[in-house]
Amino acid sequence: MQLTSEKRRAMPIPMFPCFVTLLVFGFSSLASAETHHLHWEVSYMFASPDCQEKLVMAINGQFPGPTIHAKAGDTVVVELKNSLPTEGVVIHWHGIKQIGTPWADGTALISQCPIKPDETFVYKFQADKAGTYFYHGHYGMQRAAGLYGLLIVDVKEGEKEKIKYDGEINMLLSDWYHQDIYTQMVGLSSKPFRWIGEPQSLLINGGGQFNCSLATNQGINKCNMENMQCAPMVLQVLPNKTYRLRIISTTSLSSLNLAIGNHKMTIVEADGNYVDPFTVDDMDIYSGESYSALITTDQHVSSNHWISVGVRGRQPKTPPALAILSYLNNNSQYQLELPKATPPITPLWNDYAHSKSFSYKILAAKDTPKPPKRADRLIQLLNTQNKIDGFIKWSLNNVSMVLPPTPYLGSLRYSLKGAFDQKKPRDWFGANYNVMKPPINPNTTTGSNLYEIKFNSTVDIILQNANALAENVSEIHPWHLHGHDFWVLGYGEGLFRKKDVSRFNLKNAPLRNTAVIFPYGWTAIRFVADNPGVWAFHCHIEPHLHMGMGVILAEGIELVKEIPKDAISCGKTAKMLMNNHG
Amino acid sequence: MQLTSEKRRAMPIPMFPCFVTLLVFGFSSLASAETHHLHWEVSYMFASPDCQEKLVMAINGQFPGPTIHAKAGDTVVVELKNSLPTEGVVIHWHGIKQIGTPWADGTALISQCPIKPDETFVYKFQADKAGTYFYHGHYGMQRAAGLYGLLIVDVKEGEKEKIKYDGEINMLLSDWYHQDIYTQMVGLSSKPFRWIGEPQSLLINGGGQFNCSLATNQGINKCNMENMQCAPMVLQVLPNKTYRLRIISTTSLSSLNLAIGNHKMTIVEADGNYVDPFTVDDMDIYSGESYSALITTDQHVSSNHWISVGVRGRQPKTPPALAILSYLNNNSQYQLELPKATPPITPLWNDYAHSKSFSYKILAAKDTPKPPKRADRLIQLLNTQNKIDGFIKWSLNNVSMVLPPTPYLGSLRYSLKGAFDQKKPRDWFGANYNVMKPPINPNTTTGSNLYEIKFNSTVDIILQNANALAENVSEIHPWHLHGHDFWVLGYGEGLFRKKDVSRFNLKNAPLRNTAVIFPYGWTAIRFVADNPGVWAFHCHIEPHLHMGMGVILAEGIELVKEIPKDAISCGKTAKMLMNNHG
Structure with missing residues (x-):
C-alpha cells in the first residue's frame, strides 16, 4: 500500500x-x-x-x-x-x-x-x-x-x-x-x-x-x-x-x-x-x-x-x-x-x-535525449509587473495575457475569424530595458500573447526577470510549459545577452516541464515544437497567472485531428457547429 | 428625479x-x-x-x-x-x-x-x-x-x-x-x-x-x-x-x-x-x-x-x-x-x-378582469419538508424539484428524448395526509415536477401548507408564478376540501404573480394557461427553492416560435444544434 x-x-x-x-x-x-x-x-x-x-x-x-x-x-x-x-x-x-x-x-x-x-x-x-x-x-x-x-x-x-x-x-x-x-x-x-x-x-x-x-x-x-x-x-x-x-x-x-x-x-x-x-x-x-x-x-x-x-x-x-x-x-x-x-x-x-x-x-541523467544543437527561433520574454488604468498586472514583453471566450484550440483549428485579439506578440522587448529598475513607464495593455510556432522547429525561450513595480523587488517565477518537456540550457544574472548563448549547456541539460527564474536573472529553455496543439506557458503561481503572466504557443494546428464537440461547445466554435442547423 | x-x-x-x-x-x-x-x-x-x-x-x-x-x-x-x-x-x-x-x-x-x-x-x-x-x-x-x-x-x-x-x-x-x-x-x-x-x-x-x-x-x-x-x-x-x-x-x-x-x-x-x-x-x-x-x-x-x-x-x-x-x-x-x-x-x-x-x-380594483367561472383542472400541491438519504428537502406532493442540464423550453420544444426525468407529477397528494403533524414517512424523492398544461385551459392550484419536519412548525411560503398573473381565489385553514371551492372569491379576486400560504393553511389561485412557454412556479424564498420547492408548468409549447440559439446552447439542445455538422 x-x-x-x-x-x-x-x-x-x-x-x-x-x-x-x-x-x-x-x-x-x-x-x-x-x-x-x-x-x-x-x-x-x-x-x-x-x-x-x-x-x-x-x-x-x-x-x-x-x-x-x-x-x-x-x-x-x-x-x-x-x-x-x-x-x-x-x-x-x-x-x-x-x-x-x-x-x-x-x-x-x-x-x-x-x-x-x-x-x-x-x-x-x-x-x-x-x-x-x-x-x-x-x-x-x-x-x-x-x-x-x-x-x-x-x-x-x-x-x-x-x-x-x-x-x-x-x-x-x-x-x-x-x-x-x-x-x-x-x-x-x-x-x-x-x-x-x-x-x-x-x-x-x-x-x-x-x-x-x-x-x-x-x-x-x-x-x-x-x-x-x-x-x-x-x-x-x-x-x-x-x-x-x-x-x-x-x-x-x-x-x-x-x-x-x-x-x-x-x-x-x-x-x-x-x-x-x-x-x-x-x-x-x-x-x-x-x-x-x-x-x-x-x-x-x-x-x-x-x-x-x-x-x-x-x-x-x-x-x-x-x-x-x-x-x-x-x-x-x-x-x-x-x-x-x-x-x-x-x-x-x-x-x-x-x-x-x-x-x-539538476542535470540530465545519462541516456537523456540531448537538445538539438541550435534553435530556429529565439523568443525573449521580459517578465514585468505593470499597470493598466491603475490595475496591477503581470506582462510578457509588455502585454498581459487575457483569455478569449472561445478556446484557442478550436478557433485556430477551424480558422475562425475574430475569435481573439490577433495582434502578434513580440519575440523581443528591446535592448534598452533596465531589468534592475522598476519600469520607467509601467503602463501595459492586454492581449492574447499567442505565439504561432513552426511545427517541428526548435525554439529557445529566454525568461527574463526584472524589477517589479516597487524598487528593489524582483520575485521568483516558476514557469510551466504544457504539452512538452524542455531542456533547461542555463541560468544567468541580470540581462540576457546574445553572447550568453555560448554558455548554454548542450551536454547534460536537464529535461523539465517547469523552470524557475530567480530575481533579476534569466533562464534559458529549449524545446522542439513537435506536438500539434495549443499549449499554455505560464507562471505557475496562481495569482500571477490570474494577473496575466502567461503566453500561448500554437504549433502544428493543421495536424490536430477532429476535436471532440464537447471540448468546443462554447463561444464561436459552438456557433460554427450550430451553423448548419435551424 | x-x-x-x-x-x-x-x-x-x-x-x-x-x-x-x-x-x-x-x-x-x-x-x-x-x-x-x-x-x-x-x-x-x-x-x-x-x-x-x-x-x-x-x-x-x-x-x-x-x-x-x-x-x-x-x-x-x-x-x-x-x-x-x-x-x-x-x-x-x-x-x-x-x-x-x-x-x-x-x-x-x-x-x-x-x-x-x-x-x-x-x-x-x-x-x-x-x-x-x-x-x-x-x-x-x-x-x-x-x-x-x-x-x-x-x-x-x-x-x-x-x-x-x-x-x-x-x-x-x-x-x-x-x-x-x-x-x-x-x-x-x-x-x-x-x-x-x-x-x-x-x-x-x-x-x-x-x-x-x-x-x-x-x-x-x-x-x-x-x-x-x-x-x-x-x-x-x-x-x-x-x-x-x-x-x-x-x-x-x-x-x-x-x-x-x-x-x-x-x-x-x-x-x-x-x-x-x-x-x-x-x-x-x-x-x-x-x-x-x-x-x-x-x-x-x-x-x-x-x-x-x-x-x-x-x-x-x-x-x-x-x-x-x-x-x-x-x-x-x-x-x-x-x-x-x-x-x-x-x-x-x-x-x-x-x-x-x-x-x-387585498382585493381587485374595479375594471380588473374577473376569473373564469370554473377551472378545467385542479392541482393540489402539498408543501412538505422531507428527507432524501438524510438530506433535508422541500417537496410538492412528495417530490423535490431538481433541474436538468438542458433547459426545458428547448428540450420540450424540440421533443428531445431523455432530457429530463419523465415521471409525471401528481395533481393530488391523497386524502389521508395530516397537514397538522410532521410527515409520518419523511422520505421523498427528486423529480422534474413538470406539469404539462393544456393550452388556454383554466387551472386552479391549491397551495396546501403542512407541518414541517419538526413538531409545531409550519412556515410561510410566498409562491411566485412566472409568465402569468393569477387570481387569488381565497385562503383557508387546515386541509383544503372540495367544498371550499364554494367559498372561492369570483367577484373581486385580486390578480397577483405572488401569493403566500400561511402556516397550516391553504391558498387557492386560478390562472389561464394562455402563454406558450415553460414557466417556473416556486417558493420565492431562495434557500427553499434551492432545496427543491418548486414545479414547472409547460403550456402551448408547440406555439413557441424559434428559440434563439444562444438560449439553448447547452446540454442536449446544443448537441441537437450541432448534429448536422461534422
Missing part, C-alpha cells in the same frame, strides 16, 4: 499522532490493466485541512482528489462530472504531454470550453512516460480552492525501474488560504489592488496545522496537536531500506524547501525525467515541480525524525508544515513520541545562493 | 444623514422612446451595504443594479455580458409575462442556458403592463448575492395613470447575509444540514445597518450612524403632497412589515395590478411581492418620521431596517435631526392574524 492522502484519511487511526504503514516494497500494487476508467465528480464540500473549516473543491468527496496510478503507455479515461452549482470546471494533467489529444490538456479557454454544471466531459489520454505527475484545476483560481491530486506513472509492465528503492512515499505539498478564491480573484482585479497575502498554512497531502509554530522555537503547546484531523502526518518506515519520496508542489503562491532531520536526500527525478543523482540536506521545490528523492533509513531502529517544509523567496509569514518519519523497532512497534530533536530549520527565505546552488545541480 | 438607489449613491451627500431630494411631481422623467437598449455587465465587486464589506454581484458596478424605467408597451433590450470569472448567470424579469418571448424569462435551465463567462445574451421583451416590477438572478442562489434591481413600468404614453400622486419613492427591500452564497448553498445541501440562519441585516435600496438596534429600545449609540455609507436613507418630501411609495421585496428569506411613523398607507397596487384601495398603519410584504402605497404628507412642516421595516413569520434575530421621512420646512430646509419619536414597532413576528388580515384586504 502506498501512502496517499485518501488512504491516510480512510484508515483507522489508532492513536495520536496518526499513523500510516508502508507495506509495499518494490512492486506496484496495480493490476496490469491498460486502460484506467475513472468516474469523477467535482463538488464543494466542507473540510478542515488545517483544522479551520472552509469550502474546498473535492473530487468524489475527497480532498486532495484520488491518486491515479498508471503505467507508462496506459490509457487514462476520466469521466469528469461537474457538480458545482453554477461554475464551470476543467482539470489539467500536469506533466502529461497529451500527444494526439491536445483537447484533453484541461486548460479552460485554451484547450477546451469549461465543463458546464451538471455536464460531463471525458478526458482520455495516454500516460506517455513514467514519472511523478499531478493534476489540478485550470480555470479561474480553482487550483487554489483545492482541486488537485496525484498522478503517478510507473515504468511499463515488464520494464525495469532504473531507480532502486524498497518503498514509496508521496508528499503532495500545497499552501492554503482561509479566504475563498472569489474574494481572492476579485481583490487581484480591483483598484486599489488587494494582494492575497501569504497563505495561512502549508499542507502535506492535504493536511497541515494553522497557527502552529512547532517548527520554530515556541514549542508544541502552540499547536493543535490533539486534533487528529490536522496532526502531523506520520510516515512509517522500516530501518535499513531505501525509500523513494515523490515530492510534488501545487502551491498557489509559495516556493518551498523540504528537509528531513538526520536524513540526506538523493535527487533522482525531476518533473518525470531522471536526473544525474545528487545528494542534499534540503531541497527546494517550486509550484508546478515534482521530484523523486531517495532516502535511506540508516538511523537507529525505534527512532523518529521531523520533516519540515518551509517557505522560500518570500518573507515567510506561514509556519512550516511538518511530518514525522517513524522507524519500526525490533518489537514491531513504531515510535509514538514526538521526535526529541527540534524540526530541521529550512534555509533563510532570501538565501538565493542556496536556491541557485540546488537548481544548478 | 426619482429616488433610486443609484442616484442616491451618485449624489453628493452634503452632511449626515444622507439626503435625497424629490424633484419630480406627477410626470415621468423618461423620454417617450419605445425601445430601451441597455448594455449591462455582471461582475463581482466589494461593497459594504451594511458597513460590513463582502463580495456582491453588481451590474455595471452598481448594487443594487440600475433601475429600468419604461412605459407599458415599450420594448426593453438588455445586452447582458457575464463578467463573472467562472460562473454562469441569468436575469429574471419578475412580473413581466414574456408574451411571445418565453426564452427571455431568465430562468436558468428552465427558459435558457446559463450565460457563460465572457459571453453576452440579449434579453428582449415587452413591458406588457404598467406596474412595479423588479429583476433578479435566477441561477443557484445568485439573487442572494445581490443580483437585483428595479423595473418600473409607467402607463402608456398619453394614457392617464389611474392613481393620483405628486411624487414617487422607490423602496427596494432585501435581506443580507455576510456568509457567501457558495457556503450557503453547500450547507443547505450537506448532511448534517446547515441552515443559513437569519440574515445579518435588512437593506432598503441596498443600504442598511448591521448590528444596529436603533429601532428597538437600545438607542442610537449602538448604530454606526457616522458612516454615511450605511446611514439610514432620508426620503425628502414636501408637505401636503401625495406620494406613491413603490415597495418591493427581493429578500432571500425574510417576510417583512413596513410602518411609517404618523403616516397611514393606502395600498393601491399589488404585483403590477391595481387593487381596491385600503388604508393601513403597517403593511406586510413577502419575497417576490411588490406594492404601491400612497402616503399623504399631512404632518407639520419641518417634521421628520421614522420608517421601520421588521421581520415577520420567523423569530426576528435581524434588527429592523430604518429610513427617515423628512419634510421641507418653510425656509426650504429639511429637518436634520433624527426623529424625536422612537421608530414605529412593526407587529409581533408571530401575529399571523395581523398578517392574514392584511392579505385578506
Whole structure:
C-alpha cells in the first residue's frame, strides 16, 4: 500500500499522532490493466485541512482528489462530472504531454470550453512516460480552492525501474488560504489592488496545522496537536531500506524547501525525467515541480525524525508544515513520541545562493535525449509587473495575457475569424530595458500573447526577470510549459545577452516541464515544437497567472485531428457547429 | 428625479444623514422612446451595504443594479455580458409575462442556458403592463448575492395613470447575509444540514445597518450612524403632497412589515395590478411581492418620521431596517435631526392574524378582469419538508424539484428524448395526509415536477401548507408564478376540501404573480394557461427553492416560435444544434 492522502484519511487511526504503514516494497500494487476508467465528480464540500473549516473543491468527496496510478503507455479515461452549482470546471494533467489529444490538456479557454454544471466531459489520454505527475484545476483560481491530486506513472509492465528503492512515499505539498478564491480573484482585479497575502498554512497531502509554530522555537503547546484531523502526518518506515519520496508542489503562491532531520536526500527525478543523482540536506521545490528523492533509513531502529517544509523567496509569514518519519523497532512497534530533536530549520527565505546552488545541480541523467544543437527561433520574454488604468498586472514583453471566450484550440483549428485579439506578440522587448529598475513607464495593455510556432522547429525561450513595480523587488517565477518537456540550457544574472548563448549547456541539460527564474536573472529553455496543439506557458503561481503572466504557443494546428464537440461547445466554435442547423 | 438607489449613491451627500431630494411631481422623467437598449455587465465587486464589506454581484458596478424605467408597451433590450470569472448567470424579469418571448424569462435551465463567462445574451421583451416590477438572478442562489434591481413600468404614453400622486419613492427591500452564497448553498445541501440562519441585516435600496438596534429600545449609540455609507436613507418630501411609495421585496428569506411613523398607507397596487384601495398603519410584504402605497404628507412642516421595516413569520434575530421621512420646512430646509419619536414597532413576528388580515384586504380594483367561472383542472400541491438519504428537502406532493442540464423550453420544444426525468407529477397528494403533524414517512424523492398544461385551459392550484419536519412548525411560503398573473381565489385553514371551492372569491379576486400560504393553511389561485412557454412556479424564498420547492408548468409549447440559439446552447439542445455538422 502506498501512502496517499485518501488512504491516510480512510484508515483507522489508532492513536495520536496518526499513523500510516508502508507495506509495499518494490512492486506496484496495480493490476496490469491498460486502460484506467475513472468516474469523477467535482463538488464543494466542507473540510478542515488545517483544522479551520472552509469550502474546498473535492473530487468524489475527497480532498486532495484520488491518486491515479498508471503505467507508462496506459490509457487514462476520466469521466469528469461537474457538480458545482453554477461554475464551470476543467482539470489539467500536469506533466502529461497529451500527444494526439491536445483537447484533453484541461486548460479552460485554451484547450477546451469549461465543463458546464451538471455536464460531463471525458478526458482520455495516454500516460506517455513514467514519472511523478499531478493534476489540478485550470480555470479561474480553482487550483487554489483545492482541486488537485496525484498522478503517478510507473515504468511499463515488464520494464525495469532504473531507480532502486524498497518503498514509496508521496508528499503532495500545497499552501492554503482561509479566504475563498472569489474574494481572492476579485481583490487581484480591483483598484486599489488587494494582494492575497501569504497563505495561512502549508499542507502535506492535504493536511497541515494553522497557527502552529512547532517548527520554530515556541514549542508544541502552540499547536493543535490533539486534533487528529490536522496532526502531523506520520510516515512509517522500516530501518535499513531505501525509500523513494515523490515530492510534488501545487502551491498557489509559495516556493518551498523540504528537509528531513538526520536524513540526506538523493535527487533522482525531476518533473518525470531522471536526473544525474545528487545528494542534499534540503531541497527546494517550486509550484508546478515534482521530484523523486531517495532516502535511506540508516538511523537507529525505534527512532523518529521531523520533516519540515518551509517557505522560500518570500518573507515567510506561514509556519512550516511538518511530518514525522517513524522507524519500526525490533518489537514491531513504531515510535509514538514526538521526535526529541527540534524540526530541521529550512534555509533563510532570501538565501538565493542556496536556491541557485540546488537548481544548478539538476542535470540530465545519462541516456537523456540531448537538445538539438541550435534553435530556429529565439523568443525573449521580459517578465514585468505593470499597470493598466491603475490595475496591477503581470506582462510578457509588455502585454498581459487575457483569455478569449472561445478556446484557442478550436478557433485556430477551424480558422475562425475574430475569435481573439490577433495582434502578434513580440519575440523581443528591446535592448534598452533596465531589468534592475522598476519600469520607467509601467503602463501595459492586454492581449492574447499567442505565439504561432513552426511545427517541428526548435525554439529557445529566454525568461527574463526584472524589477517589479516597487524598487528593489524582483520575485521568483516558476514557469510551466504544457504539452512538452524542455531542456533547461542555463541560468544567468541580470540581462540576457546574445553572447550568453555560448554558455548554454548542450551536454547534460536537464529535461523539465517547469523552470524557475530567480530575481533579476534569466533562464534559458529549449524545446522542439513537435506536438500539434495549443499549449499554455505560464507562471505557475496562481495569482500571477490570474494577473496575466502567461503566453500561448500554437504549433502544428493543421495536424490536430477532429476535436471532440464537447471540448468546443462554447463561444464561436459552438456557433460554427450550430451553423448548419435551424 | 426619482429616488433610486443609484442616484442616491451618485449624489453628493452634503452632511449626515444622507439626503435625497424629490424633484419630480406627477410626470415621468423618461423620454417617450419605445425601445430601451441597455448594455449591462455582471461582475463581482466589494461593497459594504451594511458597513460590513463582502463580495456582491453588481451590474455595471452598481448594487443594487440600475433601475429600468419604461412605459407599458415599450420594448426593453438588455445586452447582458457575464463578467463573472467562472460562473454562469441569468436575469429574471419578475412580473413581466414574456408574451411571445418565453426564452427571455431568465430562468436558468428552465427558459435558457446559463450565460457563460465572457459571453453576452440579449434579453428582449415587452413591458406588457404598467406596474412595479423588479429583476433578479435566477441561477443557484445568485439573487442572494445581490443580483437585483428595479423595473418600473409607467402607463402608456398619453394614457392617464389611474392613481393620483405628486411624487414617487422607490423602496427596494432585501435581506443580507455576510456568509457567501457558495457556503450557503453547500450547507443547505450537506448532511448534517446547515441552515443559513437569519440574515445579518435588512437593506432598503441596498443600504442598511448591521448590528444596529436603533429601532428597538437600545438607542442610537449602538448604530454606526457616522458612516454615511450605511446611514439610514432620508426620503425628502414636501408637505401636503401625495406620494406613491413603490415597495418591493427581493429578500432571500425574510417576510417583512413596513410602518411609517404618523403616516397611514393606502395600498393601491399589488404585483403590477391595481387593487381596491385600503388604508393601513403597517403593511406586510413577502419575497417576490411588490406594492404601491400612497402616503399623504399631512404632518407639520419641518417634521421628520421614522420608517421601520421588521421581520415577520420567523423569530426576528435581524434588527429592523430604518429610513427617515423628512419634510421641507418653510425656509426650504429639511429637518436634520433624527426623529424625536422612537421608530414605529412593526407587529409581533408571530401575529399571523395581523398578517392574514392584511392579505385578506387585498382585493381587485374595479375594471380588473374577473376569473373564469370554473377551472378545467385542479392541482393540489402539498408543501412538505422531507428527507432524501438524510438530506433535508422541500417537496410538492412528495417530490423535490431538481433541474436538468438542458433547459426545458428547448428540450420540450424540440421533443428531445431523455432530457429530463419523465415521471409525471401528481395533481393530488391523497386524502389521508395530516397537514397538522410532521410527515409520518419523511422520505421523498427528486423529480422534474413538470406539469404539462393544456393550452388556454383554466387551472386552479391549491397551495396546501403542512407541518414541517419538526413538531409545531409550519412556515410561510410566498409562491411566485412566472409568465402569468393569477387570481387569488381565497385562503383557508387546515386541509383544503372540495367544498371550499364554494367559498372561492369570483367577484373581486385580486390578480397577483405572488401569493403566500400561511402556516397550516391553504391558498387557492386560478390562472389561464394562455402563454406558450415553460414557466417556473416556486417558493420565492431562495434557500427553499434551492432545496427543491418548486414545479414547472409547460403550456402551448408547440406555439413557441424559434428559440434563439444562444438560449439553448447547452446540454442536449446544443448537441441537437450541432448534429448536422461534422
